[in-house]
Amino acid sequence: MHYTRLSINAKQRMGNMISTHQRAEFETLFPFIRQADADFIEKFYASCRYVELPSGVSICDEGQQCSQLTLLLDGVGRVYKLSPAGREVTLYRIHAGEACVLTASCIMNQGSFPAMAVTETPVRGFTVSPDKVRNWICQEAQWQRFIFGLLSSRLASIISVVEEVAFKRIDVRLAQKFALSLARGETSLQVTHAELAADVGSSREVVSRILKDFAMRGLIETSRGQIELTDAEAIVHLSSQ
């Protein structure tokens, strides 16, 4: 799987002024800011920048220092591990109203980023520089609480990834993915076997075999780059093993 590097062009789509519309959008997604005192709120908006990134660009590579903490207004990012042999596992996804914890973590202990991150869709957000992140932690209770929440909630979610990878069969984990889509009301997925494999940390061949089996049992119908979920009940039943 290959991702475009973040280009200068993409970086240039940034503006320094935060519009009132953007502030309103931010406040609904990051309610913590409302509880801060007016002083901090102004400091915050003055210090952060609005950015837009296209889909499929690499945000942070293994071993890099993190240059910015990004708070997402829209879109989704994926953080994953890459093995020397080229296999992947996704550790977690970042949605609107969240920020990348690993960035926060490696900003806090000055370490390097222990994984890779890419945009899965076009992404909009505010970025904050590492020194601000650190300073505000010590000074602003609301900001501190926000960062803490990020760290501790991700810890639990990454632990559940360990659990899945170590204990669960791959067909069950694929069924789980499908069940999540069904829960969102989607009965048709635009996804390749290779992408599913990268998600669950397996290889394409294994995913293909299992999907073929699903298709024979009538759970799904597959075509190039697309999967129809045809038997919701059976999928949900399998996913709960």
Add this chain to the structure above:
Amino acid sequence: MHYTRLSINAKQRMGNMISTHQRAEFETLFPFIRQADADFIEKFYASCRYVELPSGVSICDEGQQCSQLTLLLDGVGRVYKLSPAGREVTLYRIHAGEACVLTASCIMNQGSFPAMAVTETPVRGFTVSPDKVRNWICQEAQWQRFIFGLLSSRLASIISVVEEVAFKRIDVRLAQKFALSLARGETSLQVTHAELAADVGSSREVVSRILKDFAMRGLIETSRGQIELTDAEAIVHLSSQ
């Protein structure tokens, strides 16, 4: 694998007064306390309690609320996930000078503990109540920095567990364990195949097969409950695959 529940007897080995000797011991292991102001230091020692726990007792079970945060003076704790089928993976170990991050995490977001924890050796330490942990975070810069360091450093270590479980062969991971022992100067391990399996998240049979293979290749010699590391060079070489 079965662990004794923490009994009332064990709990009663607590005292409220912290001796000057214990304070000195604490300060060498947790240097952050030295940088705090005198006011906080007194508050801290007045609020925490000294505890001793025997080896092999369960500290925290899956889904429980955490009653205390423990800062270890001595001994080692193990935090692990347990599958419905009875398999285990250890997530990390806690040594002197550290504290259980998961406890910290679930204290901070009031969640429940997403794993199990046991003492692997007799353990001594100071315990702090959840409300103190939370209050100090907001008020004491040094304490805050300490807790933050715990969270963010564990995040990276748990991610490396994901990586190992998802990508590495089990023989390589066993060799890694052995290489770590060799680095500590230990050429003889008192450990059962089942314990090794719980560590790397596999099953006893698989570990037995691989150890038999190691023995045939002259890397180790096995006897009941014990493993001699006889070919350090080959072990280190295999561990670095």
Add this chain to the structure above:
DNA sequence: GGTCCAGCGTGACATTGTCACCGACAGGAG
């Protein structure tokens, strides 16, 4: 001695990972 049990060995089979290679399809270039 005899009993019990934790620790370990093992064969048979299911699942998963890896490698090599293939064909099918889509989107452009000519």
Add this chain to the structure above:
DNA sequence: CTCCTGTCGGTGACAATGTCACGCTGGACC
């Protein structure tokens, strides 16, 4: 339109791992 090229998916063979069932052994205890 045909041809080319890269992506997508299928497949067979084999290695590694997980699971199940069972049996053996050494040591503790009566």
